[in-house]
Amino acid sequence: MPVTRELLKPVKTSFIIFSFIVALLFNLIPFPFSHGNLFVLPDLVALLLLYWGMHQPRKVGVGTAFWLGLALDIADANVFGQHSLAYCLTTYVVASRRRQLAVFPLWQQALYMLGLLLLNQFIMQLVRKILGAPFIGWGYFVGCFIAALLWPLITRLLQHPQRKESPSEL
């Protein structure tokens, strides 16, 4: 079902901020001490950036992506700017294609987002490769597929507060 078929209430800025805080919390959950390089946890911040970048381009844009990426770089003790660069690029792509994306059914949107999330990880891997880190295996990309599967769910969930209540008076 295309998302544009129904009229939605305007979204509250506080709700956007709240959703990002929850996503940051989720992303900061530490990996339990174990060996193996499988990162099955999806990158929720990236997913939300894509969602809000597509649906609320005036409120969430490349700038938001940059600052959130920077926060993650600090929290993860990565190289500064690694997440920011990737997030900026993908948020830009989604913002410039948002009108086309809005008429897609949800599963097609999810496919598109999968591509962008993979691009995210690819950019980060590339940056680290240039700066001298080893390749850490394909497990690094597993989280993207799970995140893409979550896309329809996230869309429904985040649109819930925007849906109109049943028309009681008219």
Place this chain on the structure above:
Amino acid sequence: MQPTQPAFFKQGPRPLTQLLLYASLSAILMVGDHHFKLLNSAREYGSVLLYPLQWLATAPVSAMRETGKFLTAQTELQKENRELRNQQLLANAELLRMDALKHENEQLRALTATNATRQGKGILTEVLYNGRDPFSAQLIVDRGETSGVKTGLVVIDPNGVVGQITRVNPLVSQVTLLSEKNHAVPVEVKRNGLRAVVFGMGKENPLEVRYMPAASDIRKDDILITSGLDGTYPAGLPVARVMQVDQNSGMAFVRIQCQPIANIDKNRFFLILDESRTLPPAPEPPKQPETKRKKRRGEE
């Protein structure tokens, strides 16, 4: 875009402009951080701001671990206790012999009047979780500044060197493992005292000894111990066992792969050794005599 837009169409700078601006900014940050280490203080301030969020995110995980500890079966504890007792007996026997040796060593050192390697204290620590950056081999342990941990201290397990403390927060600190890419440890071969440097090659890859000439006397199953030459690692701790020596005539150096002796990927408990020494400053390089330079210039 029309030059005269109604006010409610204003969206700030166009996305492409923003993208170019922020992307170049991140590129500058990357270079500044990686090559010049300019942003360490910014990182510290940022991590203070993020601390509440991080604490919230780790709280459920640590709570789960605590319950897990509480529910450990009694038989398991008994078994572990018995093993530990055995180990203690063995260690005690060793210790008795060590005492005599230490005494003798002290006397000898007093004779030669060299700096004694100080007997430092150890801080027992538990691994909390893996570092969040998947590209580097790092662990977070549960001792920090308040327990006297400093950057540069050495982390060991019962078998040998695990790594080094690289970042210290008040309550936790970050250990960089031996296997971190390009992490170097000065070592010597236990058998003959040959000096070398061991480099990490990335998570779960074997370590490598670099820059050893083809004729150097290093064999399979040699034990490499720290040489203490860098002033960071105390001397005599086992680091790695040589697994493979490739003599390739096409290369200037031998390719030597080795395996860490410590269980760097498995153990939960490590010991942080506080044996930092203050080394005298390195001697200045000798100055070139002036006359020589002039001569060369004259020849040209």
